[in-house]
Structures are given as structure tokens and as C-alpha cells.
Amino acid sequence: MPATPPSVVAPADAGSLPGKRVTLGADVPMRLDSGAELGPFVVAYQTYGTLNADKSNAIYICHALTGDHFVADRHPITGKPGWWEMLVGPGRPVDTDRYFVICSNVIGGCLGSSGPTDIDPATGQPYGLNFPILTIGDMVRAQKLLVEHLGIDKLFCVIGGSMGGMQTLQWAVAYPESVFAAIPIATAARHSAQNIAFHEVGRQAIMADPDWRNGQYLVEGTRPERGLAVARMAAHITYLSEPALHRKFGRNLQDRKAVTYGFDADFQVESYLRYQGAAFVERFDANSYLYITRAMDYFDLAADAGGSLANAFRPGGKTTPVRFCLVSFSSDWLFPTSESRAIVHALNSVAGNVSFVEINTDKGHDAFLLDEPEFHQVIHGFLEGCAEHRGLTVRRRGR
Amino acid sequence: MDIRDDLKLIAEMVEPNSRVLDVGCGDGALLDYLAHTRNVDARGIELSMDGVRQCVAHGLSVIQGDAETDLKDYPADAFDYVILGQTLQAMRDPRGILDLMCRIGRRAIVSVPNFGYWRIRLQLLTTGRMPVTEKLGYQWWETPNIHFCTLRDFVVLCGEMNIHIEQTRILNSAGAVTSRSHSGLANLLGEQGVFLLRRA
Numbered sequence: 001m002p003a004t005p006p007s008v009v010a011p012a013d014a015g016s017l018p019g020k021r022v023t024l025g026a027d028v029p030m031r032l033d034s035g036a037e038l039g040p041f042v043v044a045y046q047t048y049g050t051l052n053a054d055k056s057n058a059i060y061i062c063h064a065l066t067g068d069h070f071v072a073d074r075h076p077i078t079g080k081p082g083w084w085e086m087l088v089g090p091g092r093p094v095d096t097d098r099y100f101v102i103c104s105n106v107i108g109g110c111l112g113s114s115g116p117t118d119i120d121p122a123t124g125q126p127y128g129l130n131f132p133i134l135t136i137g138d139m140v141r142a143q144k145l146l147v148e149h150l151g152i153d154k155l156f157c158v159i160g161g162s163m164g165g166m167q168t169l170q171w172a173v174a175y176p177e178s179v180f181a182a183i184p185i186a187t188a189a190r191h192s193a194q195n196i197a198f199h200e201v202g203r204q205a206i207m208a209d210p211d212w213r214n215g216q217y218l219v220e221g222t223r224p225e226r227g228l229a230v231a232r233m234a235a236h237i238t239y240l241s242e243p244a245l246h247r248k249f250g251r252n253l254q255d256r257k258a259v260t261y262g263f264d265a266d267f268q269v270e271s272y273l274r275y276q277g278a279a280f281v282e283r284f285d286a287n288s289y290l291y292i293t294r295a296m297d298y299f300d301l302a303a304d305a306g307g308s309l310a311n312a313f314r315p316g317g318k319t320t321p322v323r324f325c326l327v328s329f330s331s332d333w334l335f336p337t338s339e340s341r342a343i344v345h346a347l348n349s350v351a352g353n354v355s356f357v358e359i360n361t362d363k364g365h366d367a368f369l370l371d372e373p374e375f376h377q378v379i380h381g382f383l384e385g386c387a388e389h390r391g392l393t394v395r396r397r398g399r
Numbered sequence: 400m401d402i403r404d405d406l407k408l409i410a411e412m413v414e415p416n417s418r419v420l421d422v423g424c425g426d427g428a429l430l431d432y433l434a435h436t437r438n439v440d441a442r443g444i445e446l447s448m449d450g451v452r453q454c455v456a457h458g459l460s461v462i463q464g465d466a467e468t469d470l471k472d473y474p475a476d477a478f479d480y481v482i483l484g485q486t487l488q489a490m491r492d493p494r495g496i497l498d499l500m501c502r503i504g505r506r507a508i509v510s511v512p513n514f515g516y517w518r519i520r521l522q523l524l525t526t527g528r529m530p531v532t533e534k535l536g537y538q539w540w541e542t543p544n545i546h547f548c549t550l551r552d553f554v555v556l557c558g559e560m561n562i563h564i565e566q567t568r569i570l571n572s573a574g575a576v577t578s579r580s581h582s583g584l585a586n587l588l589g590e591q592g593v594f595l596l597r598r599a
Contacts, residue, residue, distance in 0.1 A: 323460065341464075344462055348469065348472035349472045350474070351473060351478070353440075353442070353460050354460065354462060355451075355454075355459070355460045355461055355462060356451075356461075356462035356464070357448070357451050357452055357455050357463055358448060377452065377456045378455050381457055381458050382455055382456075382458065384458050385455075385457070385458020385459065388458060
């Protein structure tokens with residue numbers, strides 16, 4: 001069998017990553033939306049802070065498409081700070097001195113949780129495309145098993161942006177009695193045609209790479225780096241906004257005084273995208289990218305609730321007990337404010353408890369990961385209000 | 400806790416432990432007051448992003464939205480009270496808003512400035528120009544208040560819409576209650592009125 005290239009995070013390496021791991025679905029395999037079964041499977045996760053005595057202070061953070069469970073500590077591969085360190089930590093809006101924060105790598109991911117890089121016991125080789133197709137619902141089902149494994153009946157809050165926001169919505173809809181509050185950020189109740197289209201471009205870029213080998217690249221000892229990098233470059237454009245790109249790069253040239261009349265990266269923006277693509281392949285698996293983008297494409301809360309989004313928030317004919325806070329960003333065209341507003345309207349139509357804020361910024365979809373003080377104030381305030389209602393803090397006396 | 404006089408009057412009309420929607424809740428002062436003095440389930444809609452952000456950052460359940468487009472989403476009787484403070488005259492369709500408020504709320508509480516207030520009448524009479532007062536300090540070409548009414552106009556509209564006025568508070572310019580009835584001299588002496596309404 002050909003050797004696995006050293007930089008690939010294969011399951012054998014996953015054990016050496018920091019963080020916690022648990023095997024779930026060993027007794028009873030987990031039934032997936034596709035009808036397939038998964039189990040036993042591994043979920044890699046991190047926790048921060050301390051679970052209180054009555055286990056009422058747990059916050060689950062759901063990561064986005066290319067995120068992982070290293071929310072608030074240094075990334076083991078890139079060495080960069082945690083992806084939401086500005087939001088999560090001691091004294092931060094999601095205060096780990098007060099809350100017990102859990103974040104797991106989604107199933108289908110490539111940083112420790114079971115996914116297409118795992119060894120298929122049936123063949124002794126990496127699953128590749130033999131790994132079952134997953135949905136957002138499946139990812140959250142696995143997270144629920146982890147939460148049960150941790151002995152927690154009810155999460156104080158679920159928070160996530162983008163695909164993490166989809167999972168947050170899924171949590172609230174699938175397990176309304178197990179979620180006190182939910183903060184879906186820069187997200188939608190269904191993936192739009194435009195977003196499916198962008199994902200398809202990314203997947204086709206990967207599949208068009210001769211090194212992809214029909215998904216068997218781990219077995220054949222190749223890596224579809226160029227395809228994955230192009231997928232990342234295309235996606236990265238959708239995370240930004242035209243004004244932000246213009247502000248950052250304009251038409252500035254990269255280390256040169258004039259254009260070269262060739263296809264070299266003359267413009268800074270080209271150089272930047274190439275760098276983003278190259279850096280991404282160091283930490284991400286191409287098949288994982290296929291699986292996770294597909295899960296997002298399939299997401300449609302209303303379809304799962306008989307075609308009505310409002311019904312999704314009316315479990316058993318009663319208004320959802322979950323307190324929602326939706327946040328969108330004005331320049332986000334990937335998950336525009338209208339998508340959040342559609343969720344707000346559905347919640348209003350069942351008289352659900354919902355807050356909604358659109359943050360003014362020119363940073364596009366990426367804003368949810370960046371230093372946006374007003375966004376952070378909203379998260380802090382909403383959590384404070386919920387903590388009061390949940391009995392986690394003493395009652396305020398006015399302002 | 401201290402809030403504006405008319406807001407305090409509105410708060411006094413709200414039964415404890417009820418569900419309240421404040422339409423145009425601003426920075427959330429009334430909602431915060433209601434939540435902490437009357438233990439209500441307090442929600443709000445506010446047009447300005449700054450207001451919404453302040454509200455949510457203070458732990459209030461408020462959405463950014465426009466009453467004229469967003470109120471229709473709520474089911475009938477979703478709230479015990481729907482409150483509209485000092486903004487009916489700024490709506491494109493005040494009658495439609497009143498109708499919606501009385502549908503999604505078992506009761507509605509509305510406060511309106513009185514264009515029949517004697518000072519306003521006197522200004523129009525003596526200067527022949529659109530009145531500008533301390534409380535309504537806009538020139539005609541810049542005012543957001545596009546549908547002024549007198550207290551009598553308001554009462555007549557409620558009658559036409561089959562809306563029952565359960566309580567009335569007439570306030571003078573100092574914010575003190577001068578009358579609990581909208582008849583008599585209220586339309587001349589009151590600077591604003593606060594009304595508790597329900598579908599008849």
C-alpha cells in the first residue's frame with residue numbers, strides 16, 4: 001500500500017492532535033438522513049471553562065465549513081490563534097470563567113472526527129468516497145450524542161456562524177427542549193441556489209484535479225492540492241465584499257511597478273488569493289470539503305417541516321421555547337440579511353422569542369470572525385439577558 | 400428606575416406577568432422598566448439599528464424591523480399588550496397599524512400628541528404658519544409626523560374602527576395627568592393622550 005503523504009492528517013495522526021476524543025455510536029450505530037448508519041465513530045472536541053454543579057452553563061459552539069474545534073486555543077497545524085478567540089475566553093463575550101464551552105469537529109471533518117480520511121474497517125483503506133453522505137442534521141445528531149455523553153440535559157446556548165449557524169438552527173429545531181437559547185449568525189434556513197452553485201464550482205475544481213483520483217488519492221499517494229486551492233480561492237471571494245476587497249487591494253500591483261503582460265500574479269488580490277489557497281491545503285482534506293459543502297447544500301429547514309419554516313419553530317403545535325438572537329452583517333452577500341430576516345419572520349409568525357440585529361460593516365460574510373465590537377456587544381448582552389432568565393446570574397436592578 | 404412620564408403612565412396600564420410588544424421601542428427604556436418592575440415578557444421592534452443594538456446588548460428581545468411591514472407576521476392575540484408610544488402620527492397608514500395592533504394584541508396602548516392643544520391652535524391662528532412646539536419641534540418640510548390628529552380625531556377613528564377605549568389619560572405640558580376622560584376640554588387642554596384599547 002502506498003505511504004500516506006506526511007502532511008495529510010490521517011486518522012493515525014489525529015490521535016496526536018491536542019483536544020479530547022470520544023467514540024460514539026458503538027452500541028447502536030447512528031442513523032443518518034441518507035438511511036445509512038454510522039458507528040462506531042469518533043468525535044474530536046475541545047472544552048473550555050468548568051461545568052457547574054447543575055450542568056446548566058454549557059454553551060455549544062458550532063464551527064463553519066472549514067473551521068474546527070480549536071475555538072480558543074492555538075491551532076495545532078497552522079499555529080494561529082483560535083478562530084473565535086476574540087469572542088470566546090476569560091472575560092470575553094462568551095466568558096469561559098462563567099460558561100462551560102464545548103466545540104467539536106463536525107463529523108465528515110478532517111481534524112479528528114470521523115470522516116472520509118478514516119480507515120474503512122471493511123477494506124483497511126481510507127474511506128474516500130465510500131464514507132456515507134452527511135447532512136447538517138447528522139452533524140448535530142452526533143453533537144447531541146456528545147452532549148449526552150457529557151451528562152448535559154440542556155444546553156444554555158448554541159452559537160454558530162455560517163454553517164455553524166445552520167447547525168445552531170438545526171439544534172433549536174431538532175432538540176427544542178435541550179436548548180435554552182440559540183444564536184445563529186450570518187446564516188440561512190436553507191442554502192440558496194447561488195450558494196449551491198458556488199459550492200459546485202469548488203467541488204468541480206477538486207474533482208477536475210488529476211490528483212484527486214476519484215477520491216482515492218490517499219490510497220494512491222497523491223494530493224489534489226491544486227483543485228482544493230482553487231475551490232478555496234473561489235469560496236474566499238464569497239466571504240469578502242467588493243468594498244472590502246477594494247479597500248484592501250484596489251488595483252495595486254504585487255511587488256512590481258507595472259503589469260508584466262503575462263499570467264503571473266500581477267495584482268495583489270491575485271497573490272492574496274493564491275496564498276489563501278496554498279495555506280488552506282495545508283490544513284484541509286479535499287474529500288472532507290466535498291462532504292461538508294454537500295451537507296450545507298442539502299440544508300433546508302422548511303422542507304424538513306412540511307414546507308413551512310414557521311412549522312419548524314412550532315414543535316408539537318406549540319411555540320418553540322428557545323430564545324433566539326439572529327445576527328447578520330450588512331455587506332454579507334453570501335448569507336445576506338434577507339435570509340436572517342426570513343427566519344425572524346417565521347419566528348414572529350409563531351410569536352417566538354427572537355432578537356435580531358444587522359451589524360453595519362463592509363467586511364462581508366467574514367465579519368463574524370473578525371473584530372466587530374458592536375457584534376460582540378450584542379452577543380454579550382444577549383447572553384447576559386439569557387443568563388438572568390436561566391437563573392445563572394443575580395437579577396439586575398435596571399441599568 | 401426613572402422613565403419618561405408618559406412611559407410610566409403606559410407601564411401602569413400593563414398587568415404584571417403579561418406579554419408585551421413595544422413597537423418602536425427606541426433604546427428599550429420602557430421594555431427594561433416593564434421587565435424589571437412588572438415582570439413582563441418584554442419584546443420590541445425598532446427601526447433604528449442603534450436602538451436595536453442597545454436593546455439587545457441590554458438583554459432585551461428586540462428585532463430590527465419596520466412596524467408597517469413586520470407587524471402582520473404575528474398571529475392574532477400573540478401579546479397581551481401592543482404598545483405604540485408617540486409614533487402613530489409618523490406612520491404611513493395609522494389606521495392599518497391600529498387595526499394590526501388590536502389584532503395581534505388582546506389590548507393596545509397608544510399615546511398620541513394632540514394637534515388640537517390650545518397652544519398649537521393659537522400658533523396657527525396668530526401666525527398663520529404650521530405650529531412648532533417644544534414637543535413637536537420640526538418645521539413642516541422636515542417633520543417625520545405626517546399624520547397629525549387631534550384627540551377628538553383619534554377617538555372618532557377608534558369609534559369607526561369598533562375599537563373600545565378602556566382607559567384614557569390626558570397629560571398637560573408638564574406631563575401631569577389632567578383628566579381621565581377624553582371628553583370635555585381634554586381636546587383643548589391636553590398636550591397628549593394615552594389610551595388603552597381593545598377590539599369591541
